[in-house]
Amino acid sequence: MTRREFLRFGALSAGIAPTILGSSPARASSYDKYSAALRRPLDPDGGIEEVIRFATLAPNGHNTQSWQFSTAGDEIGIRPDLSRRTPVVDPDDHHIYVSLGCAAENLALAASATGRTGEVVVEDNGFVSYAWKQGRIVRSPLVDVIPSRQSTRSIFAGQPASASDLKQLEAASAEHGVRVAIVTDSNEISRLRDLVVAGNRRQLADPAFVAELKFWIRFSASSAIESGDGLYAPVTGNPSMPEFIGRIGFSLFFDAAAEDDKCAAQMSSSAGVAIFLGDHASPKHWAKVGRAAERFMLTATKLGLATSFLNQPVEVPELRSELAALAGEPDLRPDLLIRFGRAAPMPYSPRRPVGSVMLPA
Ligand SMILES: Cc1cc2nc3c(=O)[nH]c(=O)nc-3n(C[C@H](O)[C@H](O)[C@H](O)COP(=O)(O)O)c2cc1C
Incomplete structure (x- = not known):
């Protein structure tokens, strides 16, 4: 059984045997109500x-x-x-x-x-x-x-953003001590895509990284509602399924190559990518980066643009210098990589x- 087949099985099991396996459309709709509240x-x-x-x-x-x-x-x-x-x-x-x-x-x-x-x-x-x-x-x-x-992790529509939208995004992210490079050139996005995939590959080859990721995944609506935290499966484009099936299936069928392909498609379908860099690598500057990035994401939302993070080349230290160079700031540590573009909303966290x-x- 491949990972895709497993996910299909999860969707089926959630639909066919809800009472036996503990997941049901009623739970999914209770998640919608919880999320709306x-x-x-x-x-x-x-x-x-x-x-x-x-x-x-x-x-x-x-x-x-x-x-x-x-x-x-x-x-x-x-x-x-x-x-x-x-x-x-x-x-x-x-x-x-x-x-x-x-x-x-x-x-x-x-x-x-x-x-x-x-x-x-x-x-x-x-x-x-x-x-x-x-x-x-x-x-x-x-x-x-x-x-x-929200962090919208789907494949975007591939349309470019207008000059006026780009101007507003840039203005919204202005913050003393923070620089932002907004990349829209398709060749540069391709280079960034390769960096994201390289980072993804390294992270998914590390069992400790995968174990930590799995710890924070909530496979079922009821566990997401109960903990109120973590990465609820449908938010990342996967079906909701009973927690025990999700945990076993994740360990057995996790497909790193498919995740690489997904990251590549996410990048290639984006209208652009914003790279945030603080003037110093310190908690104070990281918080400032967060303020600027949140204004950027809220402004994008207001403009009808989706955003999501692909921080692999920020998180893998060996890839940071190449990312900083691509952003035109070779002496700084990059803090965030956020893509943006047109996309329908996904379920909420x-x-x-x-x-x-x-x-x-
Ligand atoms: C500093 C930071 C780093 C993040 N890195 C990633 C990332 O690399 N990949 C990803 O898919 N989401 C990333 N996220 C998004 C979070 O997972 C997301 O904000 C969280 O799950 C809550 O979901 P929401 O943004 O939809 O409310 C990051 C968020 C922050 C603030």
Whole structure:
């Protein structure tokens, strides 16, 4: 049985024997309801919890949600939750601080839309604070697309982005201490594609990487809802299936070559690729990169463009210098590779409830 056959079997088993195997269309639709509730529009009268709910809808590595929020008076803090590290793919916690920056951006947008005017401050250690004063409501159009932004991992439509869209994306990602190179030339995208595939190949040849990835996959709707974290199979284009079948099947039939092909097609179908690079390799700059990248992704969403990360050449240290050179910044460490283009939405990722990410007052 090949991996594709296994996945087909998973789809069949979910449909044919739902009661025996524990998966059913009812569960899938309960996931849709759960997901829609997570992404309900911002309630402007909803208090600080509502602002933090919007912050948690930010992208974050492996959907570990390695963040903790605190509130003290008129200040909200965000700090890393190192109990949720992914030491194989992210040994220096780079992705955690980038994710904190993405969450900080959502937090500031949602806080301003509820009349809490303030400023994001990122400390040298990458911790974030947002001190606010009650003031007038400032509702950026970006706040309305926070619930619909997602990492869309499908093959895109292959259409180019307009010059006006590219200009807006570039303007949105401006951040002191962060550079962004937006690549749309098809030859350059092909070179980037080769780097992504080379990185993917190396990662999937590492049993520790694969084991860590598998740990964070949620094969069934019920396990995704229960944990509220991780990579729910349909989000990555695979069918939902009972957890025990998924775990066994993943180990037996995981097909690295098919994953390489998928990465190549994802890159080749994109309108463009944005490479983000901080001026320094430090938690503070990684969080700044996250802020810039989140504005980029929200702006893309507003423009009707899908985005998703293909960070393999960022995560495999030996590939970083070539990526930096392609971005025209040979002296910097690249932080993110985000592709963009036209695509229909995919199922959405789970999130933990706000109460689970709050530090005790
Ligand atoms: C720093 C960082 C690195 C990421 N790297 C990858 C990646 O290499 N490949 C990928 O498919 N998704 C990557 N993601 C996307 C996350 O898996 C995704 O944000 C998370 O699962 C939540 O899903 P959502 O973005 O759809 O809300 C990354 C996200 C962040 C913030």
